[in-house]
Amino acid sequence: MRMRNLVATLGVGALALTAVACGKDEPAASGGGGGNASDSCGDLHKFTTASGVDVAGSPTFTKMKSAGKVTVGVKADQPNLGYKDAGGKRCGFDIEVARMMAAGLGFDPDKIEYKEIPSANRETAIAGGEVNYYVGTYSITDKRKKQVSFAGPYFIAGQDLLVRKDDTSMDAGKTALKGKKVCSATGSTPIQRVKDEQLTEASNISEFKTYSECVSQLLDKKTDAVTTDDAILKGYAATAPDQLRVVGKPFSTEKYGIGLPLADKALRDKMNSILETSASDGTWKAIYDETLGKSGSTSTPPPLEKY
Amino acid sequence: MSALYDVPGPRAQLRNRVLNVVVILLVAGAVAWVVYRLNATGQFESRRWVQFQYTAIQRQLLDGLLNTLKAAGLAAVLAMIMGAVFAAARISDHKWVRVPATFVVELFRAIPLLILMFFFYYGSLQYHLGLTPFWAVVFGLTLYNGSVLAEIFRAGIAAVPKGQREASYAIGLRKNQVVRLVLLPQAISAMLPAIVSQLVVLLKDTALGFIITYAELLYVAKQMGGRLQYGFPYIPTYIVVAVIYIGLCSLLSLLARYLEGRSRRRRKITGAPPPSAAEAATSAEAPL
Amino acid sequence: MFSVLTDNWDLFGQGFWTTIKLFLISGVLSLVLGTLLGTFRVSPVPALRGVGTGYVNILRNTPLTLVFAFLVFGAPKMNIELPSFFWSAVVALTIYTSAFICEVVRSGINTIPPGQTEAGRAIGMSFIQVLSVIVLPQAFRAIQPPLMSVLIALLKNTTIAAGFSVAEAGAIPAAMAERGENQMLTLVWITIGFLILIVPLIFLQRWAERRTAVA
Numbered sequence: 092m093r094m095r096n097l098v099a100t101l102g103v104g105a106l107a108l109t110a111v112a113c114g115k116d117e118p119a120a121s122g123g124g125g126g127n128a129s130d131s132c133g134d135l136h137k138f139t140t141a142s143g144v145d146v147a148g149s150p151t152f153t154k155m156k157s158a159g160k161v162t163v164g165v166k167a168d169q170p171n172l173g174y175k176d177a178g179g180k181r182c183g184f185d186i187e188v189a190r191m192m193a194a195g196l197g198f199d200p201d202k203i204e205y206k207e208i209p210s211a212n213r214e215t216a217i218a219g220g221e222v223n224y225y226v227g228t229y230s231i232t233d234k235r236k237k238q239v240s241f242a243g244p245y246f247i248a249g250q251d252l253l254v255r256k257d258d259t260s261m262d263a264g265k266t267a268l269k270g271k272k273v274c275s276a277t278g279s280t281p282i283q284r285v286k287d288e289q290l291t292e293a294s295n296i297s298e299f300k301t302y303s304e305c306v307s308q309l310l311d312k313k314t315d316a317v318t319t320d321d322a323i324l325k326g327y328a329a330t331a332p333d334q335l336r337v338v339g340k341p342f343s344t345e346k347y348g349i350g351l352p353l354a355d356k357a358l359r360d361k362m363n364s365i366l367e368t369s370a371s372d373g374t375w376k377a378i379y380d381e382t383l384g385k386s387g388s389t390s391t392p393p394p395l396e397k398y
Numbered sequence: 399m400s401a402l403y404d405v406p407g408p409r410a411q412l413r414n415r416v417l418n419v420v421v422i423l424l425v426a427g428a429v430a431w432v433v434y435r436l437n438a439t440g441q442f443e444s445r446r447w448v449q450f451q452y453t454a455i456q457r458q459l460l461d462g463l464l465n466t467l468k469a470a471g472l473a474a475v476l477a478m479i480m481g482a483v484f485a486a487a488r489i490s491d492h493k494w495v496r497v498p499a500t501f502v503v504e505l506f507r508a509i510p511l512l513i514l515m516f517f518f519y520y521g522s523l524q525y526h527l528g529l530t531p532f533w534a535v536v537f538g539l540t541l542y543n544g545s546v547l548a549e550i551f552r553a554g555i556a557a558v559p560k561g562q563r564e565a566s567y568a569i570g571l572r573k574n575q576v577v578r579l580v581l582l583p584q585a586i587s588a589m590l591p592a593i594v595s596q597l598v599v600l601l602k603d604t605a606l607g608f609i610i611t612y613a614e615l616l617y618v619a620k621q622m623g624g625r626l627q628y629g630f631p632y633i634p635t636y637i638v639v640a641v642i643y644i645g646l647c648s649l650l651s652l653l654a655r656y657l658e659g660r661s662r663r664r665r666k667i668t669g670a671p672p673p674s675a676a677e678a679a680t681s682a683e684a685p686l
Numbered sequence: 687m688f689s690v691l692t693d694n695w696d697l698f699g700q701g702f703w704t705t706i707k708l709f710l711i712s713g714v715l716s717l718v719l720g721t722l723l724g725t726f727r728v729s730p731v732p733a734l735r736g737v738g739t740g741y742v743n744i745l746r747n748t749p750l751t752l753v754f755a756f757l758v759f760g761a762p763k764m765n766i767e768l769p770s771f772f773w774s775a776v777v778a779l780t781i782y783t784s785a786f787i788c789e790v791v792r793s794g795i796n797t798i799p800p801g802q803t804e805a806g807r808a809i810g811m812s813f814i815q816v817l818s819v820i821v822l823p824q825a826f827r828a829i830q831p832p833l834m835s836v837l838i839a840l841l842k843n844t845t846i847a848a849g850f851s852v853a854e855a856g857a858i859p860a861a862m863a864e865r866g867e868n869q870m871l872t873l874v875w876i877t878i879g880f881l882i883l884i885v886p887l888i889f890l891q892r893w894a895e896r897r898t899a900v901a
Contacts, residue, residue, distance in 0.1 A: 168624055177625065178454040207611060211860040212523075215869065219523025221530075234866055277857075278864045297771060297851040298860075300609075303624035304759065307632065311762035330626045402795075402803050402821065403730045403813040414731050421733035435764040508884045509877050510842035512856055520859065520869035598747065605749035609849045616751055623759060632759040640748055640756075647747035 132174065132182030136378050138194035149357035152196065155223050161198050163189045164208040164216055164225035164350070168303040170326035171382050173227050181205060184322075185347075187378040188245055189226040192349065195365035209300045211278030214238040217350045224362075225350035228323055230280045231396070240355065241348030242362035245375075247393045248320035249341025250281045253327060255309060256336050261316055264340030265290050272297065274305035274314040281319045284343060302327070310334060320345050322383060329385070346393065363395050436633065446631035449622055450638065462618030463642060469532060469614065470601045473539035477600065478593075480540060481547025488552050491573065499548075506545040512606055514538040519610040531612040535604060543600045550592045554585030594654035598647045605643075615639055690862075690871040697861055702879050704854040708772070708844045709883075712779035713837055719780060720787025721822075727792045730813055738788065745785035750846055754778045758850045775847040775854075779840060786836045794829035795821055827897075834891035838884055855879060 146152040155161045165185060166173035173185040186205075193203050208216045213229060216222050217239045228248070231241045252268075254261055261267040268290040275282035277298040285291060297314055299305050305317040306327050316338075317324065324337045351359055369375040370392035379390055406414055436442060449455045487499035506514070515538035522529035529537075558581050566576040586593075608617035619639040623632035691698060726738035745753070757774045761767075768774045798821050806816040826833075845856030853861070855876055862872040 167621065170626070175621070177449050177452055177622075177628075179458065209611065211863050212611070214863065214866075215520060215523040219526055220528070221523060238866065274851075277860045283864060298853075299851055300849065301620075301624060303626065303630075304620075306626060307624065307630045307759055308762070310630065313762055327626060402728055402816055404807055406730060410730070417731045418733045421731060421737065425733070425737060432764075435766070439764045441764060504888070505881075508838075508842075508881055508888070510845040510856065510880060512845040512848070513873060513876055513880070516859055517870075517873050520873065524869055602747070602749040605751040606846065608751070609846075616749065616755070620755065630759075630763065632755070633763050636752065636756050636760050640752055643749055643752060644744060644747045648743070651743075651747065 131178055132176045132180040135182060135190065135200075136187050136374075136381060138191055138200075138374075140194045140199050141197045144195070144197035146196070146357050146361045149355050149361070151223050151352055151355045151358050152361075154220070155196070155198070160202045160204055161193050161196070161224075162204045162206055162222045163193070164213065164222035164227060165189060165205050166227040166301075167207045168301045169228065169323050170330050171385060172323060172326055174326075175207075182382070183326075184246065184378060184382040185226045185228065187382060188349070189224075191369060191374065191378070192224065192226070192362055192365060195368075196361070209278070210276045211300075213278075213350060217352060220352070224358075228320055228345075228347055229350050230320075230345040231348040232280065235350075238353060239350045240353050240359055241396075242351060242359045243348035243366060244346035244393050244396060245349065245366055246322070246347040246390070248322040248345045248347060250284060250318060250343040250345065251321035251324055251341045252338040253306065253309065253317040253319075253324040253335055254315065254338060255312075256332075256334055258315065261338055262340075264338060265342045268316065268318075271295065271315040272313070274299065274308055274317050275319055276300065276302055276305070279319060280345065281343075285318060306335070325383070346396070360397070363397055366392070366395060440629070441633045443629070446629050446634050449625070449628055449631065450634075455622065458618050458622070459615070459638075462613060462615040465532075465612065466601070466604045466607075466614040469535045469539065469604045469607065469612070470597075473536045473543065473604075474597050474600055476536065476540040477543035477547055480544030481551055484544065484548035485551035485555070486577070488548065489555060489577070503545045503548050506541045507549070509542075511538055511542045511603055512609060514541055515606060515610055531607065531610050534610055535607040535612045535614075538606075539600055539603055542603075543596060546596055546599075547593065550589050550596060551585060554589035554592075555581045557588060558584045591654045591658040594650060594657065598650045598654075601647060601650065602643065615642065687871060690867055691875050694862065694865065694867065697858055698855075698875065698879065701853060701855040701858045701861075702883075704772070704852065705841075705844050705856075706883070708775055708779065708847060708852070708854055709837075709841045712776045712783065712844075713840055715776070715780040716783035716787050716836075716840065720784035721791050723784060723788035724791025724795065725817055725822075727788065728795055728817075742785045742788055745782055746789075748782075750778070750782045750843055751849070753782050754846055754850050771847075771851040775844075775850060775852045778850075779843060779847075782843070783836060783840045786839070787833065790829050790832045790836060791825065793832075794825035797828045798824050830894035830897075831891050834887060834894060838887050838891070841883060841887070842880070 165181070167175040167181070169183065169185075172183040173181070174183045175181050189205075190200055190203065193200070206216075206222050208222065208225065208227070213225055213227075214235060217225050224242075225239075229241075231244055235241075250265075252261055252264070261271060265288075268285070269292075271291055272295045273282075273285055273291050274297045275285070277300060282296065282298055285296060286293070297305075297308065299308070302317065302319060302323060305314065308314045309317050310331075317327075321337060321339075321341055328335045328337050349362055351362070366375075369378075375392045383390070404410070440446070484499050484503050487495050488503065490496045490499070515534050518529055518534035518537045519531060521527065522534065555577070562580055562584070563576060566580045571579070604614050605616045607614045608620060611617070616639065619635045623630060623635040625631065723738050723741055726734045727742070729735060729738075754775070757768070757778045758771065761774075768777060795817075802820055802824070803816050806820045811819065844854055847854050848856030848860070858876055859869060859872055863869065
């Protein structure tokens with residue numbers, strides 16, 4: 092008797108699996124009933140892969156070379172920056188920078204392996220060699236420079252607030268945060284600033300692994316503001332403009348750098364020179380306009396900080 | 399177990415029937431309320447479900463499921479081995495084997511599984527051991543469940559009636575033979591249900607992997623649910639994933655019940671005493 | 687070694703205090719709900735038995751992490767509000783743990799010899815009376831060891847709340863990474879903290895085991 096039950100259950104399970112196994116190929120361009128923005132990533136920028144590259148004295152490069160691929164740490168949930176669509180394709184400004192670096196180091200786009208690393212684990216992942224380099228809204232700070240090193244900056248952002256569209260109580264910017272519930276990613280610079288400057292009470296701070304989870308809490312009124320760099324927030328606001336908006340009073344300067352293992356000066360120099368070239372030949376502007384620039388803003392390549 | 403109340407008389411029957419209807423109505427009401435709530439807040443809107451139609455999403459879910467099964471399968475095998483080794487060590491006659499084994503088993507049962515995984519995850523990164531999150535999940539699961547299984551095996555051996563052991567020694571078997579030929583086979587059959595339910599626990603615990611970025615089923619679910627473009631479809635995704643988990647674990651539990659029934663029937667035939675001691679020992683290891 | 691702990695005493699102290707609060711509150715609530723469900727499972731009303739069985743089968747086969755995720759990300763989506771993430775964690779842990787306590791209570795009830803309940807019924811006691819005066823008091827003694835196991839597991843399970851914005855002991859590693867502290871030493875100290883909390887529970891369990899063995 093029992094055995095027959097078991098077989099029946101197995102059969103139903105198998106049926107369910109086959110039922111699932113047929114599906115549509117590509118996510119539709121417009122997201123079903125009422126989605127505003129297309130979820131799918133469009134065409135990516137075409138970089139020319141450099142040939143015969145050698146970065147003398149770079150242990151990381153030697154590792155990439157012998158592996159025949161580059162492993163890049165990225166984020167997956169930030170529209171227009173580091174995003175993975177429903178079809179599994181990745182796009183955004185950070186992704187383009189990561190691809191540009193790979194191309195400049197002589198690796199074709201299909202030789203890139205992306206790894207999603209949460210903010211709190213970035214230093215350990217870079218220092219431990221889980222990724223070769225990291226491109227994911229990673230602010231250059233003195234404290235982090237003790238554990239990893241940075242090429243760049245390749246972009247300058249500022250900490251801002253994302254609020255519900257109808258909520259005007261925080262339009263004054265960071266001074267209006269007292270008594271408000273604030274959410275950000277665990278281990279990120281913005282939440283550390285909120286704590287250090289005591290912009291709101293400790294009990295009002297919530298932290299999640301990703302910003303998406305914070306935005307979800309914001310829409311559910313479990314938090315009043317999501318704080319992080321405006322570049323990230325604009326991506327969300329552009330996705331749901333009838334529900335969300337960015338306050339627009341940035342209260343910090345965040346220099347995004349490419350995270351590298353601490354001792355690898357040779358690779359850092361090489362990446363800085365790739366960035367320099369991209370700034371002068373117009374590549375930087377091209378990939379900006381194709382990604383972050385879509386929400387209407389303009390920007391210029393920031394000056395590099397070589398060390 | 400029906401000794402708790404009499405066979406109901408006419409009045410009790412009526413009362414039970416009324417209560418029955420009331421409870422059914424309450425449950426139906428609760429379900430209806432939840433469905434109403436889900437519907438009123440737009441959780442059944444097609445934009446929140448449209449993701450499931452895409453081949454790429456289905457493949458991601460399938461990959462997540464395979465990753466879950468891969469980690470659970472490997473960890474189960476390793477944990478069984480560890481359990482057997484440490485159970486044997488714990489009943490050893492040599493103190494220098496018994497004491498360290500006891501210490502290890504007790505220690506790993508006391509450390510939260512998440513912290514065990516953190517040890518492998520952060521440890522590997524800090525000391526460049528090159529362990530991927532997959533191995534952190536597998537080793538974490540192995541150490542914890544291996545320790546619990548060691549206790550289950552040991553309890554099973556202890557539950558075999560003393561006469562069996564005494565008779566074996568009396569006919570001149572060595573300890574190794576007594577354990578291997580007499581005690582262990584009986585212990586394993588008595589403990590099979592407990593072993594399988596521990597494996598259910600192991601399967602469920604793979605879900606902790608998402609915290610250390612192992613791309614198992616729940617990790618994929620969080621990613622799918624976190625898409626603002628589809629109106630944060632957390633509820634649809636969690637419903638789908640819950641069905642998968644409950645289905646998988648129920649299959650295992652069903653297997654456990656089947657084995658339990660089989661061993662009970664067999665015991666009845668051979669006329670062995672009811673395994674009340676074994677059952678008590680099993681429930682002492684309430685798997686969580 | 688010690689400076690990792692002493693320099694970050696605020697983090698460790700608060701983290702473990704939150705862990706203890708989570709454990710105590712959800713422990714008491716799980717005992718109440720679990721016992722109630724356990725009596726459902728042996729009641730003369732079939733629908734109540736169904737509720738108990740259904741509850742246990744669903745919750746025992748769902749990962750705790752999923753229960754957490756549902757309450758933190760799912761429930762607000764259908765306008766079910768909980769006062770804070772701490773309370774979401776309490777509810778998640780209670781819902782999950784009571785399924786296991788229910789099973790322990792049920793198996794405990796089953797260990798009471800039928801003669802006991804038959805005697806109770808013979809002197810005219812009702813189901814509720816038999817249960818509350820005769821069965822449960824004895825059952826609770828028999829189930830103390832497995833009950834402690836469930837509670838120990840609950841204590842360890844509180845660490846999962848770290849993934850859901852509750853700053854308990856399991857969240858210390860992430861906060862320490864922010865401060866740039868040594869991760870392995872941090873984990874060693876967290877382990878020691880948990881051992882300090884769990885070892886007394888284990889001894890309590892041993893003691894209960896011995897007492898029930900004698901009785």
